[in-house]
Amino acid sequence: METSENTEKTNQEFESRSEVSGITIHLDAFEGPLDLLLHLIKKEEVDIWNIPIARITEQYLEYLQIMKDLNINVAGEWIMMAATLIYIKSRMLVPQEKTEEALAEDDDPRSELVYQLLEHQKFKNAAEMLYTREEVENAIWNRPPADIIEEGNEVVSVTLFDLLRAFNEVVKRFESQRLMEVSQEEVTIEQKIAEVRTLFLVHNKILFSTFFAEARSKRHLIVIFLALLELVRMHEVFLYQKKAFEEIQICKAKETA
Amino acid sequence: MDTVELQAIMEAVIYVADDPVKPDQFKEVFPDESIETLEQALKNMVESFNARPGGMMIREVAGGFRMTTRPEHHEQIRAYLKTRPNAKLSMAALETLAVIAYKQPVTLAEILAIRGKKSSTALQTLLERKLVAIQGRKAVVGRPILYGTSKEFLIHFGLNNLSDLPTLEEFAQLAGEQL
Numbered sequence: 001m002e003t004s005e006n007t008e009k010t011n012q013e014f015e016s017r018s019e020v021s022g023i024t025i026h027l028d029a030f031e032g033p034l035d036l037l038l039h040l041i042k043k044e045e046v047d048i049w050n051i052p053i054a055r056i057t058e059q060y061l062e063y064l065q066i067m068k069d070l071n072i073n074v075a076g077e078w079i080m081m082a083a084t085l086i087y088i089k090s091r092m093l094v095p096q097e098k099t100e101e102a103l104a105e106d107d108d109p110r111s112e113l114v115y116q117l118l119e120h121q122k123f124k125n126a127a128e129m130l131y132t133r134e135e136v137e138n139a140i141w142n143r144p145p146a147d148i149i150e151e152g153n154e155v156v157s158v159t160l161f162d163l164l165r166a167f168n169e170v171v172k173r174f175e176s177q178r179l180m181e182v183s184q185e186e187v188t189i190e191q192k193i194a195e196v197r198t199l200f201l202v203h204n205k206i207l208f209s210t211f212f213a214e215a216r217s218k219r220h221l222i223v224i225f226l227a228l229l230e231l232v233r234m235h236e237v238f239l240y241q242k243k244a245f246e247e248i249q250i251c252k253a254k255e256t257a
Numbered sequence: 258m259d260t261v262e263l264q265a266i267m268e269a270v271i272y273v274a275d276d277p278v279k280p281d282q283f284k285e286v287f288p289d290e291s292i293e294t295l296e297q298a299l300k301n302m303v304e305s306f307n308a309r310p311g312g313m314m315i316r317e318v319a320g321g322f323r324m325t326t327r328p329e330h331h332e333q334i335r336a337y338l339k340t341r342p343n344a345k346l347s348m349a350a351l352e353t354l355a356v357i358a359y360k361q362p363v364t365l366a367e368i369l370a371i372r373g374k375k376s377s378t379a380l381q382t383l384l385e386r387k388l389v390a391i392q393g394r395k396a397v398v399g400r401p402i403l404y405g406t407s408k409e410f411l412i413h414f415g416l417n418n419l420s421d422l423p424t425l426e427e428f429a430q431l432a433g434e435q436l
C-alpha cells in the first residue's frame with residue numbers, strides 16, 4: 001500500500017513539473033518499462049541470465065530523467081520498475097543470510113525479473129506475428145455485404161398489427177386532409193403492383209407513409225395497401241423498422257434467382 | 258446429384274455468403290447427400306478452385322469457407338477502389354491482443370502482470386473493434402471480468418481456429434535467441 005502511495009506522490013510531482021512548460025505527453029499507447037529494459041539489454045548486448053544490474057539500473061534511471069525533462073507523464077509502473085531495480089541492486093550488494101530453504105530455491109534476486117522479461121518478449125513476438133497476419137488480411141477483399149439495410153444491423157420485423165396501425169394512421173391523415181374525391185378512377189391491385197415494381201427499379205426503399213402519398217380516395221388507399229400485402233406475400237418486398245413502433249420502411253427484396 | 262453440379266453449387270453458395278460457410282451448412286442445402294460426400298466434394302472443389310490461376314481464391318477462415326481476392330493483387334484493387342489500407346492496430350493493442358489470445362480467458366490484472374503496464378486503453382480499442390469479447394467473470398474475490406478472443410478475431414487475422422496460431426513455445430524459443 002505504501003509503495004502505491006509513494007508512486008502517486010511521485011506522479012503528482014512529475015505532473016506539477018510539466019504544468020510549468022504546459023505540454024504533457026502521455027505514453028499510454030507506447031512502450032512500457034519492460035520494453036525499455038529489453039531495449040537496454042539488447043543495446044548493451046548483455047546476457048539475460050547475468051544482467052549487470054547496476055549498469056542497467058543507471059541507464060534506466062537516465063531514461064526516466066529524460067522523460068521527466070521532456071514532460072512526459074510518467075505512469076506509476078515506470079517508478080515501480082525503478083524501485084524494483086534498485087531493490088535488486090541492493091540485494092545483490094548485501095550478502096544474504098542463507099537458510100536451507102532459500103538455498104534450495106533459485107536465490108538470484110534477478111531471476112523473477114528475468115522471467116518477466118522473457119515472458120514479455122514472448123508476447124512481443126506473438127504481437128509481431130499478429131501484425132504480419134493483419135498486413136496480409138488487409139490486402140484481400142471478400143464480397144462486400146449487400147447494403148440493403150443501412151447501418152445498425154439490428155432491425156425489427158414488422159408484424160401485421162404494426163402494419164394495420166400504420167395504415168390506420170395513413171387513413172386518418174387522409175381523412176383530415178379532406179381531399180376531393182375524384183370520380184371513380186378505378187385502379188386495380190394488379191395495376192398498382194406493376195406500378196410499385198417500376199418504382200423499385202429506381203428506389204431501394206420507400207417510407208411506408210410516402211407510399212400512399214398519391215392516393216386520391218379512400219378506396220385507392222385500400223388498393224395500395226392490398227397491393228403492398230401482395231408484394232410482401234410474394235417476397236418481392238420486405239418491411240422492417242429500426243426499432244419497434246418506428247416508421248415502417250418498405251424495402252426491395254434481394255435479387256434472388 | 259452428380260459431383261460436378263454439387264461442387265458448382267457449393268462454389269456459388271460460398272460466393273453469395275456474408276459469413277464463412279461451414280461444411281455442415283451445406284447439409285441444409287443438400288439434405289439428401291451424406292456429410293462425408295459433401296465434405297469430400299467441398300475439399301476437392303476448394304483444391305481445384307485454388308489451383309487455377311484466377312483472381313479469386315477460397316480460404317478456410319473461422320471454421321468456414323470464404324471467397325476472397327488474392328493478396329498479391331492488393332495494389333491494383335486499391336487503385337480501382339481508391340481506398341487506403343484500413344487503420345491498423347497499434348503495437349500496444351496487438352500486444353494486449355496476443356496476451357488475450359494465448360492466455361484466455363484472462364483478466365485485466367493478469368494482462369497487466371505480463372505486459373508490465375496498464376492496458377485498459379488498448380483493451381477498450383479491442384472491445385470496440387469486437388476482436389475481444391467478455392467471457393464471464395472469474396470466481397475469485399472481486400469477480401473480475403474475463404476476456405477472450407471473438408470470431409471476428411479469427412476473421413480479422415485469417416485464422417481458421419485458435420490452434421492455427423503458432424505455439425507460445427515457438428515464441429519463447431525465439432525470445433531466448435533474441436536476448
